[in-house]
Amino acid sequence: MHFTPTNIEDLPTPCCLIDKAKMQRNIARLSAHIGNLQCTLRPHVKTHKSIEVTQTIIDAGNVKGITVSTLKEADYFFKHGMDDILYAVGITPNKIAHVAQLIQQGCDLTVVIDNEDMLSLIFEKMAQHNCVFKVIIELDTDGHRSGVNPHTDTLISIAKHISNSAHAKFEGVMTHAGESYACFTEKAKQDMAAQERDLTLHAVKRLFEEGIHCNTVSIGSTPTAFAVDQLDGITEVRAGVYVFFDLVMAGLGVCDVDDIAMSVLGTVIGHQKDKGWVITDAGWMAMSRDRGTADHVQDYGYGLVAPSSSHNTRYIMSDANQEHGIITAASNASPETPSESQSKSTDGIFTHFPAAKAVEILPNHACATAAQYSHYYVVENGVAVDKWHSVTGW
Amino acid sequence: MHFTPTNIEDLPTPCCLIDKAKMQRNIARLSAHIGNLQCTLRPHVKTHKSIEVTQTIIDAGNVKGITVSTLKEADYFFKHGMDDILYAVGITPNKIAHVAQLIQQGCDLTVVIDNEDMLSLIFEKMAQHNCVFKVIIELDTDGHRSGVNPHTDTLISIAKHISNSAHAKFEGVMTHAGESYACFTEKAKQDMAAQERDLTLHAVKRLFEEGIHCNTVSIGSTPTAFAVDQLDGITEVRAGVYVFFDLVMAGLGVCDVDDIAMSVLGTVIGHQKDKGWVITDAGWMAMSRDRGTADHVQDYGYGLVAPSSSHNTRYIMSDANQEHGIITAASNASPETPSESQSKSTDGIFTHFPAAKAVEILPNHACATAAQYSHYYVVENGVAVDKWHSVTGW
Known part of the structure; x- marks a missing residue:
């Protein structure tokens, strides 16, 4: 749709502005960093929920698929051509029909789980649909929120259940070090980034020893994505807010x-x-x-x-x-x-x-x-x- | 549009629920109270932004028009048949064209001002449109936010400027005692309600002595609307959140x-x-x-x-x-x-x-x-x- 260039003083208020040059600079900065570490990005589009911003990220390179926080985002981005999507909030039975619909339309959608009791409930719903659901296990690497402790038997047990299911395909592991939002020094951010990566790799190793292969090994938060200095064994890094940054990120020293x-x-x-x-x-x-x-x-x-x-x-x-x-x-x-x-x-x-x-x-x-x-x-x-x-x- | 009744356990989540019986009870409570005081309500629809909720309020009686917090709300409610609308956020020049469009379509829309410097700027924009703009002066009766001090010469000066303008029609005064959200006792709420009303009536009296008549004398906030016990001289009471109530209102003792x-x-x-x-x-x-x-x-x-x-x-x-x-x-x-x-x-x-x-x-x-x-x-x-x-x- 054609937009007539408008001086910002003439815009209706309140409204939300994106400084395009700054956004492109921010996007290029993380793309280059992750590229230098021989890894790929799976940007979290929950920050902007916009196909144009996502296209700008893709144009900057080193991108493999996207991360979403709602199935409405998945619908929107799939409609706009994004077909490799990680829905990064724990899946529930009442969302399986929606997920199945996306998969059957050709969307390569992966769902997340961290709870053993949930498995039978979602398998029951999955059995009602004629498709295979890719499932990733969320790991808790920082005590911040969701996820399975990488040291526990539960990790192995959930992975085996998924691997043995007729309806699900075990895809790998993911984690998000949300505690990095409390890391105010460079050292703290670097330590959190190392912890996020190393505990994830520990889980991968434990699963490997049980004969279970992780196709996807996904980590990330904006502070740790910039702080991490080595990504061997990690297949993708997720981050969202870095495209715009904000006062919280400036306060953490991740940006000016x-x-x-x-x-x-x-x-x-x-x-x-x-x-x-x-x-x-x-x-x-x-x-x-x-x-x-x-x-x-x-x-x-x-x-x-x-x-x-x-x-x-x-x-x-x-x-x-x-x-x-x-x-x-x-x-x-x-x-x-x-x-x-x-x-x-x-x-x-x-x-x-x-x-x-x-x-x-x-x-x-x-x-x-x-x-x-x-x-x-x-x-x-x-x-x-x-x-x-x-x-x-x- | 037809909606198939659904058990709440089968709804997609997260979603927002309205308990219809409780909402109707809340609406009836304030309608009855204001009716008993021989006054009318101008409900603030910013709380729900829904025509169906608004219709429920109207059906309960004692309603004269609505209050909105954005021009998008004004557009939406006018489209759905509401034609007596107070836009209760201080008007700015960049919104006059939008306001003019609504007025020219038949909407009885009133705008608000509290700043003398703004007058010439909005009059200049109003002059570009072939309609008369109803303008109300916002009073500051509690030091909470916007509004003209009811004791000042500025009040008289702004009212005279509006009355003398070829493009504007002076409509009256309004105030909102937002400080009532810090009134935790019945006594505090009653005192704030009396203050909101009495300072407003004082402004009306001062304007009357200058030969300026207030057609509209509008006060209100949910806590003061329930606490007020006498409304002589007040033409309408505004309140919004009372239709649903919430934990803040429960904490203030306005509801359970x-x-x-x-x-x-x-x-x-x-x-x-x-x-x-x-x-x-x-x-x-x-x-x-x-x-x-x-x-x-x-x-x-x-x-x-x-x-x-x-x-x-x-x-x-x-x-x-x-x-x-x-x-x-x-x-x-x-x-x-x-x-x-x-x-x-x-x-x-x-x-x-x-x-x-x-x-x-x-x-x-x-x-x-x-x-x-x-x-x-x-x-x-x-x-x-x-x-x-x-x-x-x-």
Whole structure:
């Protein structure tokens, strides 16, 4: 569909912007790193849920299939030509009919399991469909969330059950070191990356000793994907948020604030002069309720106003209502109590943000923010040059 | 569209459920209260963004028009026959063309302003369209967010500018006592309701003394709407979340947990037995990132598993990833550190929540949760009897 180039000041607000050059730079950075380690990427498209972003990742090279977080994403991306898909959330019986439909249409879809009790329940549903389901076992390599402990008998037992099933094909193992989001030093990230990889390879070795081969050995999170320095035995790395980055990733030192390729555009609707507040039409619905930097050294509230040469003060969205955001000069006060977060340096805030001014705000967590939108405006040199659609919900 | 009645255990997950009987009871409660006070409601449809829910509110009586938080909501509800709409977020120049389009199609749409500098900017845009724009002034009656101080000269000055404009028609005043969300006692809610009303009436009186008549005098928030005991001089009350209620409202004592008419349905995907965790496919995308009970006496994490006669223990969603929720037995530990929130009483958790079990979770904040969905399943006696669509985004 043709899109007429539009100055960003003329866009409807709130809306979500992608800085195309920064996004391409971020994508190229991880593609090159994983390529240098002789491995391939399976990007997690849950961050953006957009075929155009995914195509940009593929164009950068070293990509083998995609990872999705919902079957609606699987439907959307399969419809747009992606036929090698890992659905990376533990499968349940009520989703097997949907999975079967995708497989029967030609989608090479793999599902995930980590629970022995679930096996018989899903096998029963699988038996109702005339296809073979590829199943991967999720490993817990960091105590963060789901997954089988790689040292346990359960790992072997689940793998054997899958291998012996008439309806399932054992595909391999996967893990996600979500604890890397608490790794603030380079050393911590490197150690977590090594742990994620080595515990996964340990599981592969134990399965091999039982005569079970892992066709897929899949690891990854954005912090560990950049920190890992050796990938022998790993077949693919998964990461999602690196395409945009965000304030959480900047806080972890994975990127600079200047690398953040996604922002929310709001418009100033008013001022509360006695409090030092600028009010915009970008509230928590536009940013999401994510407060991912709350426990960082730099707490940005609901987001950071994009740094600009026109002001030295750091401005944040210190509080938000559904469709109202409160911008204040950053201070050390709690962002939950914006009335106290005004500082002496706020004198210029109303000059910098007059009524009707467009304000760009960087998100804490790009995945959460992106999911609030059904489309993005793609920006080059301050002009929206395209509008990309995405899929939301389930 | 015909919907085949479906047992809730057979619904795709995650999904959003509306308990129809509870919703009707909640709606009837406020309609009756406002009717008893000889006033009318202008319900805020931002909570549900659904025409079917709105129709249920209208059917209960005492309704005059609706309130919206986005122009996309205005488009949707106008298309579905609602032609008296207050867009309750401060208007900006980049939205005037959209507003004009709705007015020219026959929508009686009113916009809001609280900023004197904005006036000339919007008048300039209004002059480009052949219609008259109804404008209401937002008052700040609680220091919570936007609005003009009712005691100031600015109030009179803005009203005069609007009255004297060729393009705008001065309609009246509105306010929203958002600070009522911090009123935990009956006395505090009653005082806030009186303050919201009395400061608004003070503004009306001051304008009257300047020869300016307020056709509309609009106040409201869910806690103050129920707490107010006299509405002479007020033409309409706005409230939104009361149709569903949520854990925040229960925490404020505006409703009981048993009144909450909205829930999220998830499915158990696995167990982390050594930690006492049950993992479901309803993560923060399904619940929203809202942590509205974080500063309440009862902190429910991301949500409360709907109480059931089959278990006495209170279970909460103590942590979440994008599409994974972690259910634990509630304790006094911080929900941000779920690994420490397991208690001795969790022994039964895996019995109560076996693999593949459907789990209903009550939300902190119904507006935030509802907006994650494009449709709701309407439940009567444990069976989904209808599917209602809603509008999201901008």
